[in-house]
Amino acid sequence: MERIVSISEAAEVLGVSITTLRRWEAAGKLVAEHTAGGHRRYDLAKLRPELFRAADQGKRKTIAYARVSSPDQKDDLERQQQLLQRYCTGKAGRSTRWPTSAPA
Secondary structure (H helix, E strand, O other): OOOEEEHHHHHHHHOOOHHHHHHHHHOOOOOOEEOOOOOEEEEHHHOOHHHHHOOOOOOOOOOOOOOOOOHHHHHHHHHHHHHHHHHHHHHHOOOOOOOOOOOO
16 A cells, blocks of 8 residues: 655655755655645655665764853853764764864
């Protein structure tokens, strides 16, 4: 049984943005059906995440940036880094390296 979904539902299933799905379609990585009104529809049976992510996984990097205005805020900087570290690890599934310099 086919289950045809909208672009937003397909993006949610794959864990990517709508823009990424449009880019993948333009690159020929996937095919969308188009309604008479021009809306994209995707067959869930054909949306297998491993087909789209395997080649990109080794090249992808997660970049996070934290800063403070003065050396007196070093504790704030450490809290920002910890929060971003948890977010990046949970979202991207990989660890993040941090520079060790602080404002002078």
